Amino acid sequence: MAMDWFWKAMGTSPKKNQKKSRAVVAQASAERFAGVDDDALRAAAREAVRTSNGQPDYPALLAALREAVNRTLDVQPFDVQMEGTHRLLHGDIVEMATGEGKTLTGAMATVGYALRGQRVHVITVNSYLAGRDDAWMGPLFDFFGLSHGAIHEDLDADQRRDIYRRDVIFGAINEIGFDVLRDQLITRREDQVRTPADVAVIDEADSVMVDEALVPLVLAGSEPSPAPTSEITRMVKTMEEDEHFQISADHRNIYLTDTGASYAEKYLGVESLYGSEEHGGGDLLVQINVALHAEHLLARDVHYIVRDGKVALIDGSRGRVAELQRWPDGLQAAVEAKEGLDVTDGGRILDQITIQALVGMYPHKCGMTGTAIAASDQFRQFYDLKVSAIDPNVPTQRFDEADRIYATLEERDQAVIRHIIEVQKTGQPQLIGTQDVAESERLADALVLEGVESNVLNAKNHEAEAAIIAEAGRPGRVTVSTQMAGRGTDIKLGGMNEEERSVVVDAGGLHVVGVGRFRSTRLDNQLRGRAGRQGDPGSSVFFLSLEDDMIAAGGSDQELHATPDEDGLLAQKRVLQFVDHCQRVTEGQLLDIHATTWKYNKLIKDQRDIIAARRDDLLDTDAAWKHLSRVHGNKADELAERVDQEVLEQAAREIMLYHLDFEWSEHLAYLDDIRESIHLRAIARESPIDEFHRMSIAAFADLAERAVARAEETFAEVHIDADGAHLENLGLQKPSATWTYMVNDNPLSADGRSVRNSIARMFK
Ligand code: ADP
Numbered sequence: 041m042a043m044d045w046f047w048k049a050m051g052t053s054p055k056k057n058q059k060k061s062r063a064v065v066a067q068a069s070a071e072r073f074a075g076v077d078d079d080a081l082r083a084a085a086r087e088a089v090r091t092s093n094g095q096p097d098y099p100a101l102l103a104a105l106r107e108a109v110n111r112t113l114d115v116q117p118f119d120v121q122m123e124g125t126h127r128l129l130h131g132d133i134v135e136m137a138t139g140e141g142k143t144l145t146g147a148m149a150t151v152g153y154a155l156r157g158q159r160v161h162v163i164t165v166n167s168y169l170a171g172r173d174d175a176w177m178g179p180l181f182d183f184f185g186l187s188h189g190a191i192h193e194d195l196d197a198d199q200r201r202d203i204y205r206r207d208v209i210f211g212a213i214n215e216i217g218f219d220v221l222r223d224q225l226i227t228r229r230e231d232q233v234r235t236p237a238d239v240a241v242i243d244e245a246d247s248v249m250v251d252e253a254l255v256p257l258v259l260a261g262s263e264p265s266p267a268p269t270s271e272i273t274r275m276v277k278t279m280e281e282d283e284h285f286q287i288s289a290d291h292r293n294i295y296l297t298d299t300g301a302s303y304a305e306k307y308l309g310v311e312s313l314y315g316s317e318e319h320g321g322g323d324l325l326v327q328i329n330v331a332l333h334a335e336h337l338l339a340r341d342v343h344y345i346v347r348d349g350k351v352a353l354i355d356g357s358r359g360r361v362a363e364l365q366r367w368p369d370g371l372q373a374a375v376e377a378k379e380g381l382d383v384t385d386g387g388r389i390l391d392q393i394t395i396q397a398l399v400g401m402y403p404h405k406c407g408m409t410g411t412a413i414a415a416s417d418q419f420r421q422f423y424d425l426k427v428s429a430i431d432p433n434v435p436t437q438r439f440d441e442a443d444r445i446y447a448t449l450e451e452r453d454q455a456v457i458r459h460i461i462e463v464q465k466t467g468q469p470q471l472i473g474t475q476d477v478a479e480s481e482r483l484a485d486a487l488v489l490e491g492v493e494s495n496v497l498n499a500k501n502h503e504a505e506a507a508i509i510a511e512a513g514r515p516g517r518v519t520v521s522t523q524m525a526g527r528g529t530d531i532k533l534g535g536m537n538e539e540e541r542s543v544v545v546d547a548g549g550l551h552v553v554g555v556g557r558f559r560s561t562r563l564d565n566q567l568r569g570r571a572g573r574q575g576d577p578g579s580s581v582f583f584l585s586l587e588d589d590m591i592a593a594g595g596s597d598q599e600l601h602a603t604p605d606e607d608g609l610l611a612q613k614r615v616l617q618f619v620d621h622c623q624r625v626t627e628g629q630l631l632d633i634h635a636t637t638w639k640y641n642k643l644i645k646d647q648r649d650i651i652a653a654r655r656d657d658l659l660d661t662d663a664a665w666k667h668l669s670r671v672h673g674n675k676a677d678e679l680a681e682r683v684d685q686e687v688l689e690q691a692a693r694e695i696m697l698y699h700l701d702f703e704w705s706e707h708l709a710y711l712d713d714i715r716e717s718i719h720l721r722a723i724a725r726e727s728p729i730d731e732f733h734r735m736s737i738a739a740f741a742d743l744a745e746r747a748v749a750r751a752e753e754t755f756a757e758v759h760i761d762a763d764g765a766h767l768e769n770l771g772l773q774k775p776s777a778t779w780t781y782m783v784n785d786n787p788l789s790a791d792g793r794s795v796r797n798s799i800a801r802m803f804k
């Protein structure tokens with residue numbers, strides 16, 4: 041295994057625990073409970089988790105689970121699934137290949153946890169899978185008398201509240217995260233929707249915990265956002281690269297040149313871009329920058345698509361439309377302006393949390409994915425979790441061909457098309473993995489010209505996506521997909537048809553074609569892993585060119601001399617080594633960015649925890665009334681004569697919470713500002729994170745004091761009667777509407793472009 045050297049260096053091995061788990065599973069034989077009735081089986085499972093030393097009797101528990109699955113789901117769990125369950129119950133991230141049955145493995149572990157009285161959230165990559173898996177695994181939970189349900193976007197607060205109280209809850213991480221945020225607005229405990237869980241069992245763990253880790257989930261309330269004027273939007277279309285602006289080599293940053301600045305001043309008729317009062321005053325520079333960014337760094341059909349008059353972002357790591365995601369306000373507005381669409385209201389950010397922080401809220405976590413080992417570093421560094429490898433049930437027969445590397449993109453694409461045509465003649469179904477939506481469509485169009493029909497998988501909803509993936513294994517089928525589209529859905533050879541299956545098996549199974557390597561081998565392997573599931577035949581091959589993005593991003597420090605053969609192929613070993621080198625560089629870059637960005641987010645998370653604890657205290661005690669009535673004793677005495685104590689306590693609570701929430705929202709805006717401005721110093725090689733810490737801690741220290749002082753003022757002024765505190769009379773209303781979204785500011789996305797950095801860069 042490629043990572044073995046690493047594990048040796050760390051003095052551990054992902055296989056170390058394999059032996060232990062195997063031994064335990066060997067004792068958990070299917071026969072052990074075969075003869076007992078259902079009640080006795082349930083009792084045995086409950087007994088197995090109720091042990092004096094705190095450790096379950098694993099052989100008994102696993103044997104009971106195995107038998108229960110057999111009775112309820114009509115399948116016999118494989119030993120490797122039992123091993124996976126055992127590792128999950130130890131809090132590991134398990135690597136099990138695609139099609140090995142991770143859903144069942146996770147469900148068995150979930151029962152193990154739930155029988156111990158722990159509430160479990162099973163986290164899926166989308167709501168469709170949450171519903172599917174809940175329904176699929178439901179009979180197993182029912183057998184043990186465990187209540188269960190799935191959270192999805194169509195449920196109202198009461199329905200969600202009910203589901204969160206159950207023993208086992210399936211849900212997409214963003215859905216659960218939005219509830220965490222919304223619960224941060226309540227002023228009465230009984231309005232809380234979520235019941236905290238003890239354990240998170242995370243499916244597709246690398247996607248959620250690594251690729252999406254830094255995506256902030258945002259709760260916003262109505263308030264307008266600054267958009268570039270249409271004049272600026274028009275102006276940037278007339279500006280030329282290198283003359284008026286420069287784009288950094290990594291395509292992350294864009295900045296005005298001096299010529300560009302004078303050009304803009306002339307175009308807009310302002311004296312100076314710096315500190316001009318026109319066009320929204322000091323925002324002018326920011327507006328120009330976001331407009332430039334929108335125009336020259338964000339490409340339609342690569343980074344976003346326009347659908348139903350709206351900009352829909354494309355998720356870089358999954359190559360699909362990222363529902364509910366937006367860029368930071370100014371940039372979102374700039375892209376909308378560029379496309380001539382209505383500029384949407386970004387709103388005031390009331391609260392936010394990254395997925396990494398969200399996952400961190402669970403006291404216990406474990407997870408499963410087809411590609412964990414290549415992300416062991418991240419799991420250890422960011423979550424303190426270990427990775428365990430589980431062997432496939434049937435040894436894999438997939439044949440991975442050597443990469444085919446060409447000098448130019450054009451040669452690469454020609455070769456891909458020739459290859460697809462050749463393979464189609466054999467009847468093998470093919471899954472083509474491309475880097476972005478535009479590329480997938482270009483390829484599909486080119487294939488049509490050659491008489492090859494294909495299904496394109498990119499901007500569909502999850503259900504339609506699942507249906508296409510489910511059909512992708514039929515004879516001669518060509519499915520062009522963007523990266524990880526359709527994670528969680530199986531490609532069965534021959535679809536559902538037994539006869540077709542044997543046709544496809546004879547033809548060699550599913551053939552995966554990668555167009556360009558991704559920025560990490562993990563993502564490459566995720567794509568490859570689609571073929572050869574459960575011992576099926578299958579094969580994979582990647583087509584690359586030296587002009588690929590990944591090579592450009594990772595190879596800038598090296599030169600390569602190679603000679604193509606007559607097909608344009610660069611077959612020398614040296615070339616492959618160069619490509620591997622480039623990918624190691626990009627992997628390192630991603631890890632660095634993750635680590636740095638997390639340092640910022642960690643601090644925000646710590647501060648949010650303090651706010652949340654303070655909120656809990658205000659919600660659950662009469663601390664607010666105690667404080668305010670002490671400070672304004674006369675008013676308190678007067679009120680006590682005519683208003684019920686309960687009403688007064690609630691009034692005081694609402695006053696305190698209002699100001700706490702308001703100050704927190706202000707603080708978040710301030711953190712955003714300093715984070716943006718501070719990136720400049722990164723360029724000067726100062727330590728921006730230290731500076732950020734210093735400034736944000738100083739600001740946070742004032743926050744609580746200011747919130748309390750404001751609450752005291754409000755208490756003195758506000759009219760309170762039997763209906764409570766009339767905050768609206770003082771203009772202290774909560775936002776009339778709130779909504780949630782995910783900010784696509786993820787510097788780890790495959791295109792690697794961080795929006796914030798570039799906005800910041802222009803203040804250099
Ligand atoms: P993964 O998430 O690991 O890719 P899934 O959980 O989606 O895999 O399961 C893939 C397929 O394998 C499903 O059709 C499922 O019914 C089947 N499967 C899982 N476990 C078993 C088993 N023990 N015996 C037979 N089929 C199984």
Ligand code: MG
Nearest residue numbers: 142143528529
């Ligand atoms: Mg799965």
